[in-house]
Amino acid sequence: MTSTGPARAEIVVDLAAIRHNVRRLREIVGPDVAMMTVVKADGYGHGMVPVARAAREAGADWLGVATLDEALALRAAGDDGRVLCWLAVPGEDYDVAVAADIDLTAYTIEELDEIVEAGPRPRVQLKLDTGLARGGASRADWLQLFSRAAELERQGALDITGIWSHLAASDEPAHPANDAQEQAFLEAVDLAATLGVQPGLRHLANSAAAVLRPSARFDLVRCGIASYGLDPAPGFTHDLDLVPAMSVRARLVMSKPIAAGDGVSYGHTWVAERDTSVGIIPAGYAEGIPRAAGNAASVRVGDTWRPIRGRVCMDQFVVDLDGELPPAGTEVVLFGSGLHGEPTAQDWAVAVDTINYEIVTRVGGRLTRRYVDETTS
Numbered sequence: 001m002t003s004t005g006p007a008r009a010e011i012v013v014d015l016a017a018i019r020h021n022v023r024r025l026r027e028i029v030g031p032d033v034a035m036m037t038v039v040k041a042d043g044y045g046h047g048m049v050p051v052a053r054a055a056r057e058a059g060a061d062w063l064g065v066a067t068l069d070e071a072l073a074l075r076a077a078g079d080d081g082r083v084l085c086w087l088a089v090p091g092e093d094y095d096v097a098v099a100a101d102i103d104l105t106a107y108t109i110e111e112l113d114e115i116v117e118a119g120p121r122p123r124v125q126l127k128l129d130t131g132l133a134r135g136g137a138s139r140a141d142w143l144q145l146f147s148r149a150a151e152l153e154r155q156g157a158l159d160i161t162g163i164w165s166h167l168a169a170s171d172e173p174a175h176p177a178n179d180a181q182e183q184a185f186l187e188a189v190d191l192a193a194t195l196g197v198q199p200g201l202r203h204l205a206n207s208a209a210a211v212l213r214p215s216a217r218f219d220l221v222r223c224g225i226a227s228y229g230l231d232p233a234p235g236f237t238h239d240l241d242l243v244p245a246m247s248v249r250a251r252l253v254m255s256k257p258i259a260a261g262d263g264v265s266y267g268h269t270w271v272a273e274r275d276t277s278v279g280i281i282p283a284g285y286a287e288g289i290p291r292a293a294g295n296a297a298s299v300r301v302g303d304t305w306r307p308i309r310g311r312v313c314m315d316q317f318v319v320d321l322d323g324e325l326p327p328a329g330t331e332v333v334l335f336g337s338g339l340h341g342e343p344t345a346q347d348w349a350v351a352v353d354t355i356n357y358e359i360v361t362r363v364g365g366r367l368t369r370r371y372v373d374e375t376t377s
C-alpha cells in the first residue's frame with residue numbers, strides 16, 4: 001500500500017463530486033422524496049465506504065446495496081443510518097442482518113418466513129416484479145405475498161417498511177415498458193393496501209427515472225450511477241450538472257518512434273501507415289481496461305487525446321503519439337470528469353459499445369485508489 005513518488009496507475013475519486021451529485025439529485029427530485037444512494041459493487045468501483053460517507057454528508061437518507069455482506073461492511077465502517085439490501089439467496093445469515101438493523105427485501109413467502117425466524121421484528125420491504133422479469137414477486141404471487149406479509153405484521157413478527165419494484169427501460173423514456181410498469185406498480189400498491197399492507201415507502205425509480213420521470217418518484221428514489229456523476233440516460237438528459245467523480249490516471253512508461261509498416265501490439269491489428277511514435281501506458285485488462293478499447297478508445301496525454309493502437313494487453317496498452325516523444329512519467333488521463341478536456345467514462349462506453357456503469361465498475365485490478373476533495377460547481 002505504501003508507495004513513494006507518483007502512482008504508476010491509479011483511480012482518483014473526488015468525494016466533493018459525490019457530495020455535489022447527491023445534493024444536485026436532491027434538488028432535482030425535491031424535498032419530499034427520500035434519497036437513497038446506491039453504493040453496491042464497491043460504490044460502482046469508487047470505494048463503498050468513502051462514497052457512503054460522502055453521500056451521508058450530502059444528505060442521503062438511505063444507502064442501498066445488493067448483498068448482505070455489503071450492508072454489514074457499511075455497519076462495520078460505522079454507518080448507522082437506514083440501509084436497504086435486496087439480493088439474498090436462501091440460507092443468508094439473516095440473524096446477523098437483523099441484529100445489524102438492516103432493512104431486508106423479500107421476494108417470496110419463503111423469504112418472509114426465513115427473515116421472521118431471524119430476530120425480533122425485522123424490517124422488511126417487498127420487492128415486486130412489474131415487468132423486468134428479474135428478482136421480485138411475479139404478479140400471480142402478489143396476493144399471497146401481501147396476505148402473508150399482512151398476517152405477520154399483525155402478529156408483530158415484522159414491520160413492512162417498503163414496497164418496491166425496478167424498471168426495465170428507464171434510460172429510454174419513451175419505451176412503453178415504463179408506463180406499463182408504473183401502472184402495474186400502482187395496481188400492486190392498491191392490492192397491498194386492500195390486504196392491509198401500507199408501508200410508508202413506495203419506490204420504483206433508479207437514477208434515470210428519478211431524473212426523467214417525476215411520476216415514478218413516489219416516496220423514495222434509488223440513485224446509483226447519477227450519484228457518481230455519470231449520465232443515467234445519455235441522449236435524453238440535459239442540464240443535469242452532475243460531475244463524474246472518478247478519474248483514472250497513469251504515468252507514461254516510455255515513448256518511442258516507430259516506422260511506417262510497423263505493427264503494434266499482439267496480432268498487429270494496427271499497422272502504422274507512416275512514421276509516428278507510440279507511448280506505453282501501464283494498465284491493461286487486468287485493471288479492467290476493456291480489451292474492446294483496442295483501436296477504439298482514446299486517452300489524454302498532456303493536452304492531447306491519443307488513440308489506443310492495437311490490442312489492449314493484460315498489463316499495458318499502446319497509444320499513438322503522432323511523432324511526439326513526451327518523457328517517461330508524463331501524466332496520462334484515461335478518463336475523468338471531462339472538465340479539463342479529458343475523455344470521460346461515457347466516451348469510453350461509446351467507444352467500446354457498453355454503458356458507463358460497466359466502465360467504472362470494472363476498473364480496478366492493480367490500480368490504487370486515492371481520494372481527493374476538489375469539485376468545483
Ligand SMILES: *Cc1c(COP(=O)(O)O)cnc(C)c1O
Nearest residue numbers: 038166206207208222223224225
Ligand atoms: C443498481 C440498482 C439501482 C441503481 O440504479 P442506477 O441506474 O445506477 O441509478 C437501483 N435499484 C436497484 C434495485 C438496483 O439494483
